[in-house]
Amino acid sequence: MANLSTGTAYYAWFTLYLYDFWVLCISSSFAWGCSTWNILVPFFKSHVGRRHLDVGVGTGYFPARAGDTMEALTLVDLNPSCLSMASRRIPQPKNGTKTFVADALEPRMLPSSLPPSLKSYDSISLMYLIHTLPGPPGYKLQVFRNAKPYLKEKGVVFGATVLGKDVYHNLFAMLLMWVYNRLGIFDNFGDSKEEVMKALKSEFEEVRVEVIGCVLLFVASQPRETSKQE
Numbered sequence: 001m002a003n004l005s006t007g008t009a010y011y012a013w014f015t016l017y018l019y020d021f022w023v024l025c026i027s028s029s030f031a032w033g034c035s036t037w038n039i040l041v042p043f044f045k046s047h048v049g050r051r052h053l054d055v056g057v058g059t060g061y062f063p064a065r066a067g068d069t070m071e072a073l074t075l076v077d078l079n080p081s082c083l084s085m086a087s088r089r090i091p092q093p094k095n096g097t098k099t100f101v102a103d104a105l106e107p108r109m110l111p112s113s114l115p116p117s118l119k120s121y122d123s124i125s126l127m128y129l130i131h132t133l134p135g136p137p138g139y140k141l142q143v144f145r146n147a148k149p150y151l152k153e154k155g156v157v158f159g160a161t162v163l164g165k166d167v168y169h170n171l172f173a174m175l176l177m178w179v180y181n182r183l184g185i186f187d188n189f190g191d192s193k194e195e196v197m198k199a200l201k202s203e204f205e206e207v208r209v210e211v212i213g214c215v216l217l218f219v220a221s222q223p224r225e226t227s228k229q230e
Ligand SMILES: C[S@@+](CC[C@H](N)C(=O)[O-])C[C@H]1O[C@@H](n2cnc3c(N)ncnc32)[C@H](O)[C@@H]1O
Pocket: 024, 055, 056, 057, 058, 059, 060, 061, 062, 076, 077, 078, 079, 082, 102, 103, 104, 105, 126, 127, 128, 129, 132, 133
């Protein structure tokens, strides 16, 4: 048993660093044209708030570099091993880290039994999540509607996603797009800046987006009242 868990731990750390190296270091800069270190980390740090919710945490790279702004952190991912890896890696904020296995495409991501303090955040991040979600933009972009109930009135939702439409892809990007979409790792041929803007604007009054390379950075605040009773 001991050997097995040591093996699993090595494997976990190996995949962790391989992911960071390949996705965040190589692909981000050379395929997507948006440097993790120069663009995404400063972007994350400038929007993260005291109570933060990270959806699709992966290896926890961004919250691990967020500095000491965060006082309470909640992590959501479909994959429980991402949650355990990420929460071990991210320095504990003052009020601790909570993790939940949940689907961002489900309207109630967090358990309804949680105390109100765990259901309201100053900031919510969706980093490199949307391009991996399945379905046409009209379906998968419901993540914004699903995240909104957990945002404080003055809170901010932000993130980055690789666009598949109406942006320039270099040869490396085209190759990765093709392979990843083919394997189902990405589903983003239909994702354009306009689609993402439209989805954000139907949920938030204030929306700012910027395209760097083929990555869309978005920041949205002032959640609109939802007409539907929930
Ligand atoms: C490409 S990784 C990005 C990780 C991290 N945010 C980053 O930027 O490095 C996408 C993450 O989202 C998670 N994920 C995919 N679909 C999800 C869903 N429907 N709900 C919640 N998490 C999801 C995956 O398990 C994975 O950890």
